[in-house]
Amino acid sequence: MDADYEMIETEDALHLLVARLRNEPCIALDTEFFWERTFYARLGLVQIGIRDESYFLVDPLRIGCLAALGEILANPRITKILHDAPQDLMILKRVTDTTIRNVFDTRLAAGFTGLSSTISLQNLIAEQFDVHLPKGHTRSNWLARPLDSKQLAYAVDDVRFLIRLFDDLRKKAKDSGVERWMNAELATLDHPDAYQEKAPEEQYLRLSVGSSLSPRGVAVLRELAAWREETARATDKPRRQIADDAVLISMADLLPRKHGELRLCQKLDTRTVKRYGNDLVAAVKRGLDVPEDELPVKRKRPNVRRLGKERVNSAVEEINRRATQWRIDPQIVASKSAVALLLTEGRSASPEDHRLIRGWRSELMGDALDTII
Numbered sequence: 001m002d003a004d005y006e007m008i009e010t011e012d013a014l015h016l017l018v019a020r021l022r023n024e025p026c027i028a029l030d031t032e033f034f035w036e037r038t039f040y041a042r043l044g045l046v047q048i049g050i051r052d053e054s055y056f057l058v059d060p061l062r063i064g065c066l067a068a069l070g071e072i073l074a075n076p077r078i079t080k081i082l083h084d085a086p087q088d089l090m091i092l093k094r095v096t097d098t099t100i101r102n103v104f105d106t107r108l109a110a111g112f113t114g115l116s117s118t119i120s121l122q123n124l125i126a127e128q129f130d131v132h133l134p135k136g137h138t139r140s141n142w143l144a145r146p147l148d149s150k151q152l153a154y155a156v157d158d159v160r161f162l163i164r165l166f167d168d169l170r171k172k173a174k175d176s177g178v179e180r181w182m183n184a185e186l187a188t189l190d191h192p193d194a195y196q197e198k199a200p201e202e203q204y205l206r207l208s209v210g211s212s213l214s215p216r217g218v219a220v221l222r223e224l225a226a227w228r229e230e231t232a233r234a235t236d237k238p239r240r241q242i243a244d245d246a247v248l249i250s251m252a253d254l255l256p257r258k259h260g261e262l263r264l265c266q267k268l269d270t271r272t273v274k275r276y277g278n279d280l281v282a283a284v285k286r287g288l289d290v291p292e293d294e295l296p297v298k299r300k301r302p303n304v305r306r307l308g309k310e311r312v313n314s315a316v317e318e319i320n321r322r323a324t325q326w327r328i329d330p331q332i333v334a335s336k337s338a339v340a341l342l343l344t345e346g347r348s349a350s351p352e353d354h355r356l357i358r359g360w361r362s363e364l365m366g367d368a369l370d371t372i373i
Helices: 011-021 067-074 085-096 106-110 121-129 149-160 162-175 179-190 200-206 215-235 245-254 259-264 270-288 309-325 336-348 359-365 368-372
Strands: 006-008 026-034 042-049 055-058 079-082 103-105
Touching: 006 011, 011 055, 011 067, 026 085, 026 149, 026 162, 042 085, 042 149, 055 149, 067 085, 079 085, 079 162, 085 103, 085 179, 103 106, 103 179, 106 121, 106 162, 106 179, 121 162, 149 162, 162 179, 179 359, 200 215, 215 245, 215 270, 245 259, 245 270, 259 270, 309 336, 309 359, 309 368, 336 368, 359 368
Parallel strands: 006 055, 026 079, 079 103
Antiparallel strands: 026 042, 042 055
16 A cells, blocks of 8 residues: 655755754655665665654755755754665765764664575565565666656665664564664764765775785785776766776786887776876876875784684684574674684784674673683
8 A cells, every 4th residue: 555755846845844844853764766876875865754754855856955954964863764774875975064963773673683684675564564565666777757657666665664674673582682883883884984975095905805915916906996986976877988907907917117108007997098198107006106105004813724714613603603593683793704803813813893893792691811822
């Protein structure tokens, strides 16, 4: 059954909505966007629901500036309920220039109630309420106007059950004794690092290069990745349209110092050389000029063979056992690679670098950590 909703298509209507939302203890929140051939997602719609089952569809294409909504997003007294929040938070921060506070992510919360922490909203609603929603408009062009009635009904459905899920999941977590742990994990979404853009000079960390590059090569890769990131943002193009990962890694290995040496990078096509050749050579030079004592430290990688698969698997099994005992999805607690890295560092491991040995995870594991490490 379709729910009624109000379209918000003017700045005056948005300000009236904000005034109404100021008195709400919580709001359901979602976005619809279109993301093809651009670096940044294009926001097409913002959906909002409140406890009295009123629903609002905010049209950013008609309104233009959504800065007024930032007041509600930043208000720590109002709980913002989303499903799989980080991407929505990133988009909303960009259009409102606001750091969002007091976020309740129903996907993450589900992982503290005996369900998967990666469950889709449709599957969560079906599991909790035996309501089966259509999935057909996930990849709609939300920038097209007018939006048809099916798109609008789909958009409302994305917030229609969030407050009920919020109440239900919170009660289940409280009943099983893990509400405090769940709240601690949800609180991490209040930190901008959870959804803001990483600095260009950190983008090289996204690339998988194993141990193939020298420290000097890693420095060059850092400069190349930073250049690509800045170019992609400035031109609003996907990173791959500027240069593929394989191109950057190949250049960091071969270290072409002159424009003519770019042809040695077989993965680099002539179009990219023509458009960005000088920039690429300049980025390589910056990496080559980094002083020896300022070269980036290679990322630590666990040596599972040296540790022994049995030891790693035994630690993972203990984590799974303890998590399952509390009806927590083990994926939230620690990944296998995180466990292996912790075992590699052993007693010298720092809580700042390993979340398994700090906060609620440390409480969950208790004295088992002494045995594992």
